[in-house]
Amino acid sequence: MFPWFAAGHVTPFIHLANELAARGHRISILSPKKAQLQLQHLSLHPNLISFHPITVPHVDGLPPGVETASEIHLSMTHLLAAAMDLTRPQVEAFLFAAKPRIVFYDFAHWVPDITRHIDALSVCYSVVSASSLAIALVPSRNVPTNRAVTEEDIKDPPPGYPSSTVVLRGPEVRSLLFISLPFGDGITFYERTTTAMRNSDVLSIRTCRELEGELCDYMVSEYKKPLILTGPVFPESTGTTSLENRWTEWLNRFEPGSVIFCAFGSQHILEKNQFQELLLGFESTGFPFLIALKPPVGCETVEEAFPVGFVERVKERGIVYGGWVQQPLILNHPSVGCFVSHCGFGSMWESLLSDNQIVLIPHLGDQILNTKLLARELKVAVEVEKEENGWFSKESLGKAIKSVVEKDSEVGIQVRKNHEKWRELLGKKGFMCGYIDEFVKNLEELVNHS
Template sequence: MFPWFAIGHITPFVHLSNELAKRGHRVTFLIPPKALIQVQHLNSYPHLITFYPLTIPHVEGLPHGTETVSDIDPSLTKLVVTVMDKTRDQVEQIIGAKQPDFIFFDTAHWIPQIAKKLGIKSIFYSVICAASLAIVYVPARNVPKDRPITVEELSQPPEGYPSSKLVLTGPEAKLLLFISATCGEGNIRVYDRVTTAFRESDALAIRTTREMEGSICDYLGSQYGKKVLLTGPVLPEDAEGRLEENLANWLDGFAPGSVVYCAFGSQMILEKEQFQELLLGFELSGLPFLVALKTPKGCESLEEALPEGFESRVKGRGMVSRGWVQQLLILKHPSVGCFVNHCGFGSMWESLMSDKQIVLVPHLADQILNTKLLVGELEVAVEVKKREDGWVSKESLSQAIKSVMDEKSEVGAKVKNNHKKWRDDGGNQKLLNSYIDTFVQEPEDFSPTE
């Protein structure tokens, strides 16, 4: 396993490793040391899954000690690509020594080159939605090498793209312009890195289901002439461990289904103004709430970022977490009734697999596509309306929360019923387990790319 250096990518690779180990496979997991500390508790089969810490080089322009994109402002992400490229010799040496049958990766476009040389099968494993890949990274998109791709081009789905709903408008497409950026060793475009990885790997694997994105997965496979393997969401059936005592006691003090929980993943760092507007929105809702967001830009601590008088006004019904929280355990607590999130692919699946109402505040292009899937196609969630500057007001956040939490709300009843139906039909554990069982067998059916 060699995932992109981001906790949001590393964690699903660990979950997949557990599923493979559960079925008797041995896994070596290449990982930055700091990330290892954060995820090693997720290893359910330490006798079969071995974490191998890499030596992470320093790249000028990054704060010393940076190992993953979770350590930095998103504007510095392209420098982490360079960090990853600089581990190539280490990675090749380890793969050569271990001689695995397969290597799973999701960013380092040079992995298939190493694998071919050693006669190993390489599988590109995407932990983001298939639509995000198909809307951009297909030969039909034909991004020219001599100029950047334009917003107008990205606003038009590529030839043969099978969905009319999972597309981006002009303002949304602007978020995809990063594909023209060059980065890493050799200053290679993001678009070329990803399409090279697709083209040269032996198969594509995606963390999704046919019930969710079957036609789009077929489209990707036909575009690249590759087998597309589906793993399902690959989430633990039961959240491990116990909820931290102070938090558990606090949640126990509220009625079932009354608490609103909010988290935006490990990477999103808000501006102070946006951070405060969100908190004021939770306050305005009148409901008890638990917010787990990173310290906003320009602030040394969460305390200094809080709106004036906020703590005293919400004392007893509002909590702002000062650190990492046990999200899956929180979502299982009976007092939690609503999950406000950014609709990253991991949070999207955790939302769907829970019995909580879903309110979405997408920020990046893949999150916007995920939101369109949940709101527009499955109709299991509501999206918070944005201001002209691209963020949300306290009034719009409060209104969205109330629309799903008010027992008399028609919208709330509709998304709740649709959500339950989806969990019964497309999210039942027997079906999801069958995806992994099939997935484990499929790689045996193809040979390494010549």
């Protein structure tokens, strides 16, 4: 397995590795040492899952020592992609020596060039939603390569896109413009991802037919190759890991379901004004809250960005923390009743599988498309209203939170009812195992016939 150098990509690859190892398969995960140190505790089968550190070469413009996407601002991600491409000789040497039967990858579009020489099956494993792939990353999208992409180029869904899906709105169209930006040396994000999928032997998506079946069929029609789904690939237990005492002790002070938890993933950094607006929005709800966000732009700590008088006003009912937290364990704490999320795909699954109300503030293209799925199609969440410039106000945030948390809210009752149906389905005994069993069976057939 060779995932993109970001926690939101490495983590689901490890989850999949755990499922394969549980069925007797041996897996090697190639990743930067920092990612390995941060995430290897997620491996449940150290006897069958091994980590092999990849040395990330320096690229001009990247701060020295950078290995993962969480260490840099989003504007520098294209440089990390260039660095990943420079690891090709290391990956190639490892694969030629190990001679695996199957190689899983996502953004390293050159992996199939290697697997053809070692008689291995190449599987492009997408850890984002089929919704995101189908609207933006398909050959029929025909993104121009000789000029900058415009809203006009992508305002309409690509040809053949399932008509039953919700049409994108103006700001959502603009969110897709990132696909034409550089993502590596001399290659755009669109070119990298579509090449990765087009050149693979097999496509795989971390989703299920119940959620996105129509879009998966559309992907097959676009790429004309086998597509096998893994299901959510979400650990059914947290293993031996327990929530840190400081969070357990603080959360235990509050009534069941009363705390609002907020996290936006490992990469997104808010502007200082928007960060302050977020804090004031939480303060205005009157509910206890735990916010885990990176310090805003231009700040070394979250504390230096606090609004005047904020700490004194929220006292013991609110915590804002600038470091990494155990998100799944916090979501499962009885005192937590609402999750305010950016709707990254990992957080999307975690929210669906939790018993919390869901409030969404997406920032990037795939997050906006995931939000469309949850808030508008499944109606299991509410989205915070934004202004034309993409920012939200403390009033719109407070309104969204109250709409799902207050006991007599019609919106809250409806989304909880819809959410419960999906949570029961996804958490049903044998549901996830069934997907993985079928996934392994299909892979074995493809290997045997290759």
